[in-house]
Amino acid sequence: MIDPPESAEILLIYDKECPACRNYARMVRIRSRLGRLQTIDAREDSAAKEWVNERGLDLDQGMVVVIGDNFYHGADAMHVLALMSSRSDTWNRINYRTFRSRRRSRWLYPILRSLRNTLLRVLRVRKINNLGIAGNDRF
Numbered sequence: 001m002i003d004p005p006e007s008a009e010i011l012l013i014y015d016k017e018c019p020a021c022r023n024y025a026r027m028v029r030i031r032s033r034l035g036r037l038q039t040i041d042a043r044e045d046s047a048a049k050e051w052v053n054e055r056g057l058d059l060d061q062g063m064v065v066v067i068g069d070n071f072y073h074g075a076d077a078m079h080v081l082a083l084m085s086s087r088s089d090t091w092n093r094i095n096y097r098t099f100r101s102r103r104r105s106r107w108l109y110p111i112l113r114s115l116r117n118t119l120l121r122v123l124r125v126r127k128i129n130n131l132g133i134a135g136n137d138r139f
Contacts, residue, residue: 009036011066012081013048013059016041017125020116021063028095029086035067042128049130059128060136062113075109076102 010030015021025039040048042059052064055071062074065081072080082099085092099105120127121139129136 009038010034010084011038011040011048012063012077013040013042013046013052013066014063015043015059015116015120015128017043018116018120019123020112020119027091028081029088029092030081030084031086034084042130053130056131059130062109074113075105078109079105 012025012028014025016025028037030037040046042049042052042063048064048066049059051066052059052071057064057071057073063077065072065077067080078099079102082096082105085096087093087096098108117139125139126137127139
């Protein structure tokens, strides 16, 4: 097993081929005292992707945030990023207000994921299929 990142480093593993995901990853800012946010493309091979696979987390179902030994997937990832957000600009303040509630995050995330899947289907982008599930390559 590969060691997870040091606690001062926060990883965001997301689908870089998804325009919405790419913009989210580009715009989200965390408070500097909490650490440094490193974004990782889920479609590229990396140690972080191996950690995600070891835990059976499906990157087609949600992005993953890694903080130390803790892995947050999907709605929980958006929730934890919102709580750590810098609120330094309008977008990050809106993100914080929208996803600071775990309950609201879990309610909204499936809707956002459905919109993402529709967008990727229209763009003819294949699934990441990081878990190697047979026949699971198209949206």
